[in-house]
Amino acid sequence: MALRVYNTLSRTKEPFQTVAPGEVGMYVCGPTVYSKSHIGHMVGPVIFDTVKRYLTYLGYKVSWVVNITDVDDKLIVQAQKDGTTVKALAEQVTADYLDCLAALNVTGIDHMPRATEHIGDIIAINEGLIEKGFAYASGGDVYFDVSKADSYGKLSHRDPEELQAGARIEPSSLKRNPGDFALWKASKPGEPSWESPWGPGRPGWHIECSAMSLKILGKHFDIHGGGLDLVFPHHENELVQSESFTGVPFASYWMHNGLLTREGRKISKSDPDTIVLMGDLLAEYQPDAIRLLLLSSHYRRPIDYGPTRLGEIARSLGTFQHAFDRFKELTGESFDALEAPSRRADEVSAPAEVAEHRRGFLEAMDDDFNTGGAVGELFEIVRILNRTAAGLAPTSDLADYRAGMVVLKELTNILGLFAKPPEKAAANDALTGDLMALLIDLRARLRKEKQYALADEVRNRLTALGVTLEDGPEGTRWRVEPKR
């Protein structure tokens, strides 16, 4: 089966075909950096990071751009409130954003351009659009004239006339039509501004994405992504101004991820109760739990966030972590260090049962990146491996078991999961190991003498410290528990 991708433009799943053979250009709208990242900001990055991982696995050379919008009305207002500059605020918030991406193992971003670094490009597009008659200058502003583009509305599937009728009427407007949108805004004194043919000003909201995608990926590229809430007006406007400027199709595929809700309400900066800052979340949960939550259903569906849900996911992660521990016991190898194929092959040298679920995983991914279905196959594989491991000893023939584990590595790499061992709730160094050996040895003597009350107290008190003891036939295992 070949990859199919849902395209907002056509509202159907289409076979995936690139502009240039073997190459993919992908642009995803990043944040306007005026306040720290909440979990909603991570949905797009995690999903498109996974999209890039899968495309790379299929053999494509992917170039992925995520922009930073670092000049905007809201930045100006927030900087004034904080008594700082727009520049300083943008830098601070951008740093927080980058930390969150790194924590969630979003590693695939190739370019992260800032709007303020592309003012010249933005002005050039303004000039081009005016020259071609799609835009007009008015009182220091520049507006896109939506009546000049007959395809306006094709992405959000809206009737241009209704858009006109529904648009907000601003009393002091310098617009010709109510639906026109600003490409360039004259700045007031004290606001960040750049010289332009229309006087000092700054970019409108949508134009920076056109400028940066055009500059880095070219006129026609493959995938444009973002949250569902950006379809209108942001992407519609970006699309119309880009195609009007270049005269060629803009992005081939428009992919929109569903939005995160919290107890049924959309997470949004205008609804402060819903905000869950990433920094707070990362302090409490393993990053893999957050990543798995975001990938556990299809990307176009809404995801409801709740602490209960994240706790459940974290618990299910334990199944994998225990399997990795068992793997290390049997083979001496660390799952993290396993080398797995990074390119798709049809055949795989693993037990048939594992290979079957691997096929299921890849079929799910081929079907518009159905990570929810893919995750289900992962649990099947880990169960098979655990069942196998139960009958094995370090002296057994471990080839099939190891081959199955390599498949698990191959597939979890595609989802960007388990890239590094989970953060532990307590320190775990050589001395700890020696101390634990000592405790376990003493406790074994207690158990031998049937002093179970004392033996259980040792175990319980260790549990309280985040250390779990498991008595098995080959002796007692111990592990430091990860964060939730």
Added chain:
RNA sequence: GGCGCCGUAGCCAAGUGGUAAGGCAGAGGUCUGCAAAACCUCCACCCCGAGUUCGAAUCUCGGCGGCGCCUCCA
């Protein structure tokens, strides 16, 4: 009002024409001094009503319920 999306077990969720993946929770079992982990088993007439079909969770129509966008938002 316009344009869409969704309704699958207690909760989350895949499947979208051939008789219901998976996770969490729960029940029973194997193992264990007990526990934990792991494994095995059990747990759904797919919101309602019509229709199309040999056959529908899946397609069509009509309800009911929830959500998003149309205004800043990832």
